[in-house]
Amino acid sequence: MGAGGGGAPELYELPPGEPDPGRGPGILSGLRQEGARGVLIAVVSTFVVAAAIAFAVSRSPNWPAVKEAFFNGEEFRSSFPDIAAKFIRNVEYFVVAEVFILAFALLLAVMRSLSGPVFFPIRALSILYTDLFRGIPTILVVYLLGFGVPSLSLTGVPSSATFWAVVALILSYSAYVAEVYRAGIESVHPSQAAAARSLGLSRWKTFRFVVIPQAVRRVVPPLLNDFVGLQKDTALVAFVVVVPEAFKEAQIIQNADFNFTPLLAAALLFLLVTIPMTRLVDWLVSRQRRRRQVATAL
Amino acid sequence: MNGPRADGEALRLEAIHKSFGKLEVLKGIDLSVADHEVICLIGSSGSGKSTMLRCINLLEPVDAGRITVRGEEITATGVDVNRIRRHIGIVFQAFNLFPHMTVIRNVTLAPMEALGMSKAEARARALELLERFGLADKREEYPDRLSGGQQQRVAIVRALAMKPDIMLLDEVTSALDPELVAEVLNVIRELAAGGMTMVIATHEMGFARDIAGRVCFLDAGRILEEGPPERIFSAPREERTRRFLQSIIEAGRM
Numbered sequence: 344m345g346a347g348g349g350g351a352p353e354l355y356e357l358p359p360g361e362p363d364p365g366r367g368p369g370i371l372s373g374l375r376q377e378g379a380r381g382v383l384i385a386v387v388s389t390f391v392v393a394a395a396i397a398f399a400v401s402r403s404p405n406w407p408a409v410k411e412a413f414f415n416g417e418e419f420r421s422s423f424p425d426i427a428a429k430f431i432r433n434v435e436y437f438v439v440a441e442v443f444i445l446a447f448a449l450l451l452a453v454m455r456s457l458s459g460p461v462f463f464p465i466r467a468l469s470i471l472y473t474d475l476f477r478g479i480p481t482i483l484v485v486y487l488l489g490f491g492v493p494s495l496s497l498t499g500v501p502s503s504a505t506f507w508a509v510v511a512l513i514l515s516y517s518a519y520v521a522e523v524y525r526a527g528i529e530s531v532h533p534s535q536a537a538a539a540r541s542l543g544l545s546r547w548k549t550f551r552f553v554v555i556p557q558a559v560r561r562v563v564p565p566l567l568n569d570f571v572g573l574q575k576d577t578a579l580v581a582f583v584v585v586v587p588e589a590f591k592e593a594q595i596i597q598n599a600d601f602n603f604t605p606l607l608a609a610a611l612l613f614l615l616v617t618i619p620m621t622r623l624v625d626w627l628v629s630r631q632r633r634r635r636q637v638a639t640a641l
Numbered sequence: 642m643n644g645p646r647a648d649g650e651a652l653r654l655e656a657i658h659k660s661f662g663k664l665e666v667l668k669g670i671d672l673s674v675a676d677h678e679v680i681c682l683i684g685s686s687g688s689g690k691s692t693m694l695r696c697i698n699l700l701e702p703v704d705a706g707r708i709t710v711r712g713e714e715i716t717a718t719g720v721d722v723n724r725i726r727r728h729i730g731i732v733f734q735a736f737n738l739f740p741h742m743t744v745i746r747n748v749t750l751a752p753m754e755a756l757g758m759s760k761a762e763a764r765a766r767a768l769e770l771l772e773r774f775g776l777a778d779k780r781e782e783y784p785d786r787l788s789g790g791q792q793q794r795v796a797i798v799r800a801l802a803m804k805p806d807i808m809l810l811d812e813v814t815s816a817l818d819p820e821l822v823a824e825v826l827n828v829i830r831e832l833a834a835g836g837m838t839m840v841i842a843t844h845e846m847g848f849a850r851d852i853a854g855r856v857c858f859l860d861a862g863r864i865l866e867e868g869p870p871e872r873i874f875s876a877p878r879e880e881r882t883r884r885f886l887q888s889i890i891e892a893g894r895m
């Protein structure tokens with residue numbers, strides 16, 4: 344295995360006991376050990392810091408103008424329901440794209456892992472694809488396909504800009520997700536494949552039953568991170584599609600009312616989805632780490 | 642694969658050569674193993690024991706030489722390696738159980754997916770084997786919840802579930818805490834008593850003396866000396882064999 348894989352795959356798993364340089368302590372770290380007293384101190388200090396920031400901001404001479412343009416309560420209340428209704432579209436784009444991305448990216452990663460000279464063209468194709476689509480800004484792909492393909496009015500090809508915008512997201516994100524899968528596949532020790540092959544399992548069955556399940560399990564956290572990115576990037580559809588989703592709807596209202604608050608309402612909607620996902624990733628990472636520590640302690 | 646041969650030969654290695662890059666690891670290995678025979682491979686670290694076993698299982702392609710199993714040349718071009726491997730079980734030093742599967746799934750995977758056995762039949766066979774080796778109550782556990790000795794016994798059961806003609810064991814007790822070694826060795830003794838043909842690489846000299854029909858001393862990629870254990874251990878002919886056994890005694894492993 345390992346066609347041209349250099350360097351350690353970047354995973355969220357670290358050798359047990361090693362401090363993770365990329366991540367500080369979890370947000371709740373220290374609270375559990377300290378108990379009720381710790382919670383009290385955290386609440387009080389949070390309150391003090393928040394009050395200090397609020398005081399400083401509201402004392403600023405520019406605050407009234409900023410508040411009027413960005414944090415207008417009336418504007419928020421009137422625009423939020425409309426934008427939220429359109430946000431359903433973002434969720435739809437996300438779900439549809441993600442399903443295809445997960446499958447297509449896995450195919451790309453498997454293609455790249457095929458060893459042996461016979462498979463060279465397949466490997467090369469997969470590498471070329473991921474290099475290309477990781478190198479092109481997603482927005483550019485969305486523009487190219489979303490405007491470009493419908494303008495050709497080809498027969499037998501869908502002409503909906505929405506369709507092609509979502510296809511663009513799928514093509515672009517699949518390249519990233521394929522790399523995540525590949526890191527996972529390469530992290531499965533070759534002795535696992537050897538054990539499966541030694542039992543007479545074919546190459547493909549070894550992949551299917553032994554390598555891929557372990558690879559996917561290990562890369563769930565980085566996969567979810569890409570989910571977060573995709574959820575945000577569904578807003579790019581707004582650049583080529585007339586039917587508004589949340590971002591476009593917010594822009595329309597902003598233009599009509601000369602107020603930026605609707606954009607913040609849209610931002611809030613995205614956060615409502617992405618923040619729980621991010622927290623879930625953190626939780627999964629720390630759970631994986633704990634499990635590994637338990638496993639090695641045995 | 643063929644049935645037992647009239648002359649009783651299970652496995653034959655002829656002039657096997659194997660290199661990794663510039664390093665020649667096997668420099669012409671000849672060996673003939675009879676049905677029901679137990680061969681122990683001894684020799685210092687790096688002498689090529691693991692490589693030899695991996696070649697027999699076709700996990701490593703040989704550079705030159707022939708390997709035949711019951712008269713069929715398995716190193717010929719175009720043989721179906723998957724079919725060959727179904728008849729040759731191998732157990733590794735590091736167990737290599739599938740960590741994402743329960744014990745029973747580890748054992749039934751290959752019979753179902755490589756032999757096309759039904760789930761019920763594969764489970765029945767697995768349970769019988771697990772029962773026989775005292776692992777029935779662990780069948781729904783994941784490997785990381787088992788002791789090293791239990792994991793290695795599961796690995797042996799996993800190989801046995803394919804009903805192999807030959808078992809290759811590569812230092813199966815080296816990764817175990819001393820108090821867990823005996824339970825695994827007892828399993829191997831039982832297999833030997835049942836007539837299983839085995840080639841065993843081991844550092845456990847007491848065990849080799851006990852179980853082997855023949856001991857082969859591997860030195861720098863060659864079988865330097867072979868014979869019944871009584872002779873090899875008490876009257877080695879070669880100076881290097883003597884030195885190797887001396888070092889084992891000094892290390893307190895015999």
Ligand SMILES: Nc1ncnc2c1ncn2[C@@H]1O[C@H](COP(=O)(O)OP(=O)(O)OP(=O)(O)O)[C@@H](O)[C@H]1O
Pocket residue numbers: 661664666684685686687688689690691692693812
């Ligand atoms: N895949 C490989 N690539 C390169 N060199 C290898 C490979 N496998 C084994 N070797 C080398 O081949 C030599 C023999 O290794 P082998 O594992 O067969 O020895 P061994 O007799 O089993 O030793 P030990 O008792 O330590 O297990 C060693 O020098 C080892 O470094």
Ligand SMILES: [Mg+2]
Pocket residue numbers: 690691692811812
């Ligand atoms: Mg070895």
